[in-house]
Amino acid sequence: MDHTDRTDLSPPSAAREAIRDLARSTGTEHVPLDEASGRVLAERIEAGLDVPGFDRAALDGYALRAADTDGAGEGMDSADENELARLALVGTVRAGERPDVSVGEGEAVEISTGAVLPPGADAMVPVEQTERVSADEPSSSGDEEVRVEPILAAGDNVSPAGSDIAAGQRALGPGTRLTPREIGLLAALGTETVAVRSPPRVGIVSTGDELVPPGDPIDGRRGEIYDVNGVAIAAAVEAAGGDPVRYPHVGDDWEAMEAVLRTAADECDLVLSSGSTSAGALDVVYRLVDELGELLLHGVRIKPGKPMLVGRLDGTGYVGLPGYPVSAMTVFRTFVAPAIRAAAGQPAPRTATVTGRMAVDERFAEDRHRLVPVGLIEPATTTDEDSTDSEILEGHAAASSPPLVYPVDRGSGATTSLARADGVVEMPAATDRLAAGERVTVSLFSPSVRPPSLLVVGEDDPTVSRALDDLENPRYLSDGSRPALRSLAAGVPDVAVVAGPIEDGHDGRELTRFTREWGLLVPAGNPDEVAGVADLVDRDLSFVNRTADSGLRRQFDAELAAFASTPGRDRAAVVSAIDGVDIGLPGHESPARRVARGEADVGLGLRDSAGGDLSFVSLGEQPVRLLANPDRVGKLAIDQLIAAIDRRTGP
Template sequence: MTDRKEFRDLSTPAQARDAIDGLDLAPDAERVPLDEARGRVLAERVDAGLDVPGFDRAAMDGYAVGGRDTFGADEADPVVLDLVGTVHAGAEPDVEVEEGEAAEISTGAVMPPGADAVVMVERTTETEAGVEIRTAVAPGDHVMLAGADVAAGERALGPGTRLTAREIGLLSALGVESVPVRGEPVVGIVSTGDELVRPGEDLDSAAGQIYDVNSYTIAAAVAEAGGDPVLYPHAGDDYDEMERLLRKAAAECDLVLSSGSTSASAVDVIYQVIEERGELLLHGVAVKPGKPMLVGRLDGRPDESADDPAEPSGGSAYVGLPGYPVSALTIFRTFVAPAIREAAGLPEPATATVTARMAAEERYGEGRTRMLPVGLVEAPEAVGEEGDATGAAGGDRDLLAYTVDKGSGATTSLVEADGVVEVDADTAYVGAGESVEVELFSPDVRPPSVLGVGEDDPALARLLDALDRPRYLAVGSREGLRRFRDGVPDVVATTAGSPAGDPEPLGAYDREWGLVVPAGNPEGIAGLGDLVDRELRFVNRGTDSGLRTNLADALADLADERATTRHELVEAIDGFELAARAHESPARKVAAGDADAGLGLRATAEKLGLGFVSVGTERVRLFANPDRAEKPGVEALVTALDERLAAILDELPGFGQ
């Protein structure tokens, strides 16, 4: 039996940063062709090897002249010069300009011998006598002299310069074919766990399998930080296989990142591999999410061609990330990404921090630094402003920050949050209305145009497609009404109950609900009474769902008919307390053969090819916070309701107005 590894003294976040900073991730410099250099960082200074331009050239269309021949010329008393030829761009001049002469010239053309200035064509007129010059020019006027852009031997670009389109343009002008650049750290990514399946492969949910999220999210994050990600096959929880993959990655990469198998459980053995095949520098950090982080060094796999094959071949830095996607990405972004950027020679990204007010109190007492994911919404004072979350277009904004914390295992937290509030380990709670600093996930983050909460509904999902940057949190009618009461969202959708106060009604429609059953209704289910009277497996919705509230009301009516209590009927239904999260979830349980009936909509049943037993209709109602009715996103929703709702309802069985 494997001994359990205990977390003892957790390292502080500062100690974790120091441990990672002490790892050597920087690869050797390399030379890359110019057409592959965009975004790379120069490793050495680049000097100009020639003048740019390499010749004196005309800066505009006109006539090449000796400036001395135009002295005194003006509109009232022009000078007439003899026209001796034409000089085109890209061609060597075949004329020479003598005293009293001019040559027609194109922009960018080589100045002909004898000429030292250009008269713009707009100040000239060709006549039978020659070229009439109506303005005086001095030597050098409208001429770019050789080396005026960059002179041979001049410092063109220095080390550490990130190559964008501008720098590549300059290098092209210098005739540079390839450039020395900082190497991109090669980062090997190994996800661990027997339960992982790569997207595109068959998934057996009944066996506890889940899709491998971390390999792809971490690879994308590595690339954004300036590294070169390499995906390795995922490792199971077998020690030998984990060792083989990790050491192979260590031999081929500058840094190895694993995710999962870093906690203190008996099956999480990755720390054993690091201790036995490298050096474990840190195990566990006082931060949430992300406590089970490892930092160390790892020997490469044995080199079979060496005199002593048992000796390691090379090695790399190593960081073990937690298995849950939110934890893994938070730890990567906080601790690992800065080290990759430094190794690649990239600067820290532009600071993207905004001040917001906490929408609700957040209590915390675990003694660890908390990386609290939050979403942002514009408060009433900010309505009508446009721009990004930093207020670049509209000045300072009044923003509310609401927590987006479904747990580290919830991948939707990755896209529903706009940034992170770092809460010190000694802070017991953050009060509602308290000012906090939100570190945005990028400077481009913008609050949603409209934030909605409430009932999960397919018609509303289609309606939101017509809006720009909406965000909708399907938390159910009851939870949606609570959040609406607290003043966080702009809009609420409810099928059970009405908002308190004086909300702004936006629109409403009906949807048919009932029992979703297998195709053909093999059990002959006719209504709710069958759930009570027969041994049928049932799947319900969560307690915050309006569908569940309406089911409870229907059972109350049935109880009245039978002269009993709703509680007695509920107790008789097998699975009444088995709650599924989304509106399609119970139907999918039925489709999988895990239930005889599930609470759902007619539209869902027909979409999945299942049977349906109607129980009734319910009204979906949309309300806006009255202080935000004129918010552009709310107004866009009203327009969509007016222009698109009827067509959407026609497409969905059981929906109507």
């Protein structure tokens, strides 16, 4: 049943507005000051006391009467050194002490920074502008005197009581987000606990018979998959300032779904469901919304997000998100996160967006408003944490060039797209092209998303995979050698990893190369006594291959071609004689794992995968080349990668 049709889809702005109106903040709670960082003040704060609470010495020195420094008397030239004020030292006040002495005419008291100005004093002089001498005429109060160089005015070098903030003054307004600065100010006011807004409680319900909670056993034959949205959306809710409440996932069972949604609506300020686009699930939600509340929007003129459902359940806001993780996160990021932030009183994070340049040309056929998942690439110039004396602050030279932006064109059903994409670029319906070099605004999936230090695409290779562990925040898209060369030609990756028979003509600059041993993986001890390709062709062995995109497969194909060229062999016959030659698996270990599970006799692979349950039959070595994008050869991370590879492949 399709409840939406093109004509009554709502515009995206209406959806955003409707959702913003749904999320409500719930109230106020009191938290200790040391747990208040990041929270939002529920009320204004007026200073309850003066800070400082007393007239305070700003420096180490002497408290005195300013009038005593105005020369030795009227009409005298006080610049004359002989006429410097000489004051009798009558005591000492330290910080945290109540003065036990007062300052009379012609007297001074030694005082330390932060101490209470003693009675009688109205100014102080820093110790650097004085000289301590023996008194000409020792008196009862002591035998030392202080010579004071400057002429002082009342108040000099003294912070009067309340000068920092006075009792009754506005300290902080309602809605202030508390950072360490504001925490410090509240501490100065003696605050022990603080009234902050309660975060909105956001219920999260994943639906779908196929979902299994992470950690539980999974049965692929039943089409089970782990529930991704539950925990990912919960993390995103928290990042937006909400309090995520996860409910047990429900299948397409009507009663169960109704029970969970009613409970969530009762306990939360906003309910999000994701998944199950099945008619049954949608029907339950429709019926519930119909019975318990109102349907505000069904269907939004945007991709992804068309089937978005917005309404109320028993007065509680409800948003139905798509099931595919990338779609769910994109819709959440765009429509729901702002509403949660508004309800929580949290400002939009500054890093919600970055401006970048398109790395490639991108065309769009469909004239629907689109949210395009994109990846980010750092341009060639990078900064590191090394610093000079004139640039000791972090990131001083950063923010130089904008990052490059490329669409992540995997299907939205791919879970890993989440980790492949850094954010979303918005494409109005009228736009059908983003030209390479064009400036675009990327809305990041979360404020702490960072572009990878290096984008490496290509062959799934264990040496490269491990070498990348030495780098900070690289991204490795191991989709195969063939797509890597295409991608490199389009100018996207920093480095392409290409394995297999050498071909001329590529767009990269070769950085380094190494060889890897390839061959056939068989059960431990090689029970079938497999020796090479001939056994696959001539015997009844089930084989598992790699994808056609992999350099390993190309090497195997070349080996087959060589074998077929021997007298009495025919290429087509050779290929068709191998049981399973068309089963091309994605990862370099995938065939090996099938063999290890007893699901096949022989798998194409690398020596690296041998051991344990598997033996290895070597068929030779193949080169693996790292090709750099010529525009990015200056990147620091490229040098780091080469060094990491060399450490692993060197002599």
